[in-house]
Amino acid sequence: MIERILLVEDDESIAVVIKTALEAEGLTVDHCETIECRDRMLADHDYGALLTDVMLKDGDGIESLGQVRADHPDLPLIILSAQNTLDTAVRATDTGAFEYFPKPFDLDELVRAVRQAIEARTPSEKEKETDAGGLPLVGRSQAMQGVYRMITRVLHNDLTVLVLGESGTGKELVAEAIHQLGSRSKGPFIAVNTAAIPSELIESELFGHEKGAFTGAVARSIGKFEQANGGTLFLDEIGDMPLEAQTRLLRALQSGRIRRVGGQDEIAIDVRIIAATHRDLRPLIAEGRFREDLYYRLNVVPIQMPALRERSDDIGALARHFLALAADEGLPRHVLAGDAVSLLERQPWRGNVRELRNFIYRMALLAREDVIDRTVVATFLDEQPDMPQVDCDVDFSAALDAWLAESVPADGTLYHSALAAFEKPLFEHALAETGGNQLKAAQLLGINRNTLRKRLGELAIDPERFTQRA
CATH class of the missing domain: 3.40.50.2300 (Response regulator)
Structure with missing residues (x-):
């Protein structure tokens, strides 16, 4: 040595x-x-x-x-x-x-x-x-340096990556970077949002189906796994995948083989899996809504994407980047002044990078000035709808104290009892606001429609009674 x-x-x-x-x-x-x-x-x-x-x-x-x-x-x-x-x-x-x-x-x-x-x-x-x-x-x-270092460590291997972070932080961009810069860059990159696919169709979307496998299957369909063969399959919002599909996904990851819906033959697949979620999967495991064995299969190399508030030093570079992209896409070209950046850096950007991008594109389209300075940014910020500010900690703590004073759950059931007690009125409010429309209620809550439907059954909520109110 x-x-x-x-x-x-x-x-x-x-x-x-x-x-x-x-x-x-x-x-x-x-x-x-x-x-x-x-x-x-x-x-x-x-x-x-x-x-x-x-x-x-x-x-x-x-x-x-x-x-x-x-x-x-x-x-x-x-x-x-x-x-x-x-x-x-x-x-x-x-x-x-x-x-x-x-x-x-x-x-x-x-x-x-x-x-x-x-x-x-x-x-x-x-x-x-x-x-x-x-x-x-x-x-x-500094927050992004850790992300870059993790990306470089997985470029030349096929280890499964789980990208974590709030909505709008750029989790799919991490997957694209790993694919684009890694050893599978010549293969396809296939992205699928598992939360956007109805539970009855998700297995067909992922694994494909044979002609006649179900009503409407008029021809053979190649699923995302086969489409991504030789490349990368990005499974976004994996935390919202139905349990039945989780079982088949786990089997495919373990065996490296899939079977189309309605098919008999197993098909060898060669794909790199990158999954992403904005949820903490561990509580979902405790609630029986996510398979623990699948979690460990996916969580080989976790990469945590920071929220934009944790990387405010990057806001200026991101804003200029989005202005350049907007100009490349045919919108008017602008220059961002330094005093504008300081104002942008002080905004909360609850929607993270996605919200910042949309804001910059809106200014690129509508701003009349060639130089976007602090005054221009302030004008567009004033035009944004105000978000209600609620002291959630105080309100929920008071409600929880009141509930605990009247309820005495059995040992070992406090968490799930409290969750159900707060979840039920929340879902009922969403249904009331949307006239019993489950799709709109799920969108209002920010969850998958299938998840909503399942929880309504578990909480004994009848959505029909809200339809009658509408």
Whole structure:
């Protein structure tokens, strides 16, 4: 095990910190500030690992690694960068880097990675050309750096990924990035929203059906699994999938084979699965609404997408990105002023990136000024409908206290009893507001229609009595 490290870093203060930390671990550290010095040191010494910054005094630290890779194929690379974009993370990974650290980084994590790299001395992966244009994710915030690092770790394998996050955070964009930049990029990318498909049709949508399998099946239909063969299948809103379909999905994931509805033959499929949900699946498991074994099958590599409020530093870049996209789509071209960005950053954006995008597109269409400044943004913000502000914590706490004072659930049933007590009037309100229309009630509640129908039965709510009121 070679415990001599080459550090290439042109920021003297950062170099001193890293060198001191590594030497405290008993490692020998040689320091360079240029590519020319790096190449000379590599020719004269054998190193256990190479740590390098990206932007150096005499060039791009990543672009110049091609010859290093050719001359030292087993040398672990650890790349440091202040250029904290998905493009940089992908370029770092495509060099076969053992690890990538955006600045500022956790020093203990860096030291740990150096130790692991020395011990591993694994061969690098083959360099892969990547089109930096058209990358689906935008943002350099610290919150997004963790997302980028997780993406780069799954590009060159077929591990199942579960993307978590609130609605509108860009979970499908993560799936697109993994597919577009990964080893399956030449195959199809098929996305399906499992919450938007009626329960009686979801198995046919996923697995296909044979002619005559059911009424209306006038011809054979190829399902999403077969359509995605050789590529990636993205299952959005997996938490709303009916239990029966969950069982067949689990069987397909375990066996790598499917059977069309009404068919006899099993069909081998070669797809990478990426699933996403805005729900916490663990309570659904406890309630018997999501299979625990399917959860563990899907939750191999979880990636948590941050809410926009957790990455407000990215709002300016996102807004300019959306203005450029709007112009490419034929809307008037505008420039976003700096004072406008500061106002956008202070908005709550409860709908996350999706809400910001829609707002920017609306301004791109309707704003008369070429430069969108703070005044223009304020005008459009004033035109948005006000969202009612309710102190939910106080209201619900008072209601819960009142319910507990009158109800004494048996041990072990408090959670489900309280949930049913609050859920029933909520569903009844939604049905009353929509005249008993279950589809509209589900949309009002923000849940799947099949989920609503199932819960109405479990809570003994008759939707017909609300139809009579309408």
